[in-house]
Amino acid sequence: MNSLNPRWEEPAGSFLREGFTGQRMSVLPRPRVRQALDSAATSNLVVTDCGYFPRARNHGRTRYKGITQAVILLCVKGSGWVRVDGHAATELNAGEAAILPAGIPHSYAASVPEPWSLWWLHVEGPAVAGFIAAFNPRTLPVIRRMADPVRLASLASEVVTWHEKDTTDASLVASSGAAAHLLSLLAAEQLPGPGVHTAVESVADHLRNNITTHASVEDLAAMAGLSRSHFAALFKERVGVSVLQYQTQLRMRRARELLDTTNTPIERIAGLVGYDDPFYFARMFKKVHGISPRQYRNHEKG
CATH class of the missing domain: 1.10.10.60 (Homeodomain-like)
Known part of the structure; x- marks a missing residue:
C-alpha cells in the first residue's frame, strides 16, 4: 500500500459507507437501471446512485475490481483522498471534483482531521465515456478545480432530489439531464492550475x-x-x-x-x-x- 499523508490516514477500523448525520442517498434498483438504459430518453446516461454526505467522518470505499459506473465526487468542504488502480493517493480538497472512470479499481476516504462534505454520483451509459474523454485525462484520478462550486453543488442536489422523488421515467429523465449538465460544466471549465x-x-x-x-x-x-x-x-x-x-x-x-x-x-x-x-x-x-x-x-x- 502506498504511504499516505498523516492527515489522510485510513481509520483504524473499517470505512463507513453511509450513516452520516444529515446525509441524503438514493440507489436505483438494478433492474430499473437496465430498463432505463433500454429507454430512449435515458439510454445515453443514467444516474444509478447519488447522495450527499456532510462532514463524513471515517467515510470511505474500496473497490478492488471497479464498478460498471463512473463515480463523480464533488468535495464542497473539508478534504479527503482518492487512489486509482493501486497508485499513490491524490488529495481532494474543498472546491475540487474527482472523476473515476468505470471498471477501474479505486478507493477514497475522508481526511481524519477535516472530513469532507461530499456530493457524489454514479453514472452509467454510452455518453459517460464521451464526458470522460472531454476531461482529457492524462493521469488518474482526474481531479478538477470547480469554477463555480455552488452551481455544481446545486445541480448535484437537483440530481439527488429527482432521484429521491420516485423511479418513474419522468424523474429519471430529470435526474439524468441534471447530471449531464453537471458533467458538461465540469468538462467545459477545466480550470487551469497555478503557474x-x-x-x-x-x-x-x-x-x-x-x-x-x-x-x-x-x-x-x-x-x-x-x-x-x-x-x-x-x-x-x-x-x-x-x-x-x-x-x-x-x-x-x-x-x-x-x-x-x-x-x-x-x-x-x-x-x-x-x-x-x-x-x-x-x-x-x-x-x-x-x-x-x-x-x-x-x-x-x-
Whole structure:
C-alpha cells in the first residue's frame, strides 16, 4: 500500500459507507437501471446512485475490481483522498471534483482531521465515456478545480432530489439531464492550475475582452511569460484550438451578433471585429460559415 499523508490516514477500523448525520442517498434498483438504459430518453446516461454526505467522518470505499459506473465526487468542504488502480493517493480538497472512470479499481476516504462534505454520483451509459474523454485525462484520478462550486453543488442536489422523488421515467429523465449538465460544466471549465496554465487563461481572457487586438502570437506569449512554441502548445491544450483559430472564433461570433441585431454596414462590421480589410473579412466569414456576410444577414433565422 502506498504511504499516505498523516492527515489522510485510513481509520483504524473499517470505512463507513453511509450513516452520516444529515446525509441524503438514493440507489436505483438494478433492474430499473437496465430498463432505463433500454429507454430512449435515458439510454445515453443514467444516474444509478447519488447522495450527499456532510462532514463524513471515517467515510470511505474500496473497490478492488471497479464498478460498471463512473463515480463523480464533488468535495464542497473539508478534504479527503482518492487512489486509482493501486497508485499513490491524490488529495481532494474543498472546491475540487474527482472523476473515476468505470471498471477501474479505486478507493477514497475522508481526511481524519477535516472530513469532507461530499456530493457524489454514479453514472452509467454510452455518453459517460464521451464526458470522460472531454476531461482529457492524462493521469488518474482526474481531479478538477470547480469554477463555480455552488452551481455544481446545486445541480448535484437537483440530481439527488429527482432521484429521491420516485423511479418513474419522468424523474429519471430529470435526474439524468441534471447530471449531464453537471458533467458538461465540469468538462467545459477545466480550470487551469497555478503557474503557466493560469497565464494562458489570462491571455484567453485578454483575447475575449479585446477581439480587435492585432497582437501576434509572440506578443501574447510574452504576455504569458513563455516562449512562443511553449505558449502555443499550452494554449491549444488548454483551449482546444490554436491562438489564431480562437481569435477567429471570437471575431466571427461578434460579427454574427452585429449582422443579426444591427443594420451596421458590413464594411464597418469588419473594422469593429478587428479586420482592416473588409474583403479579407468577407473571405474569412465565408470560410467559417459557408456563406457571405450579406447572405448570412438575409438568411431567415430563429
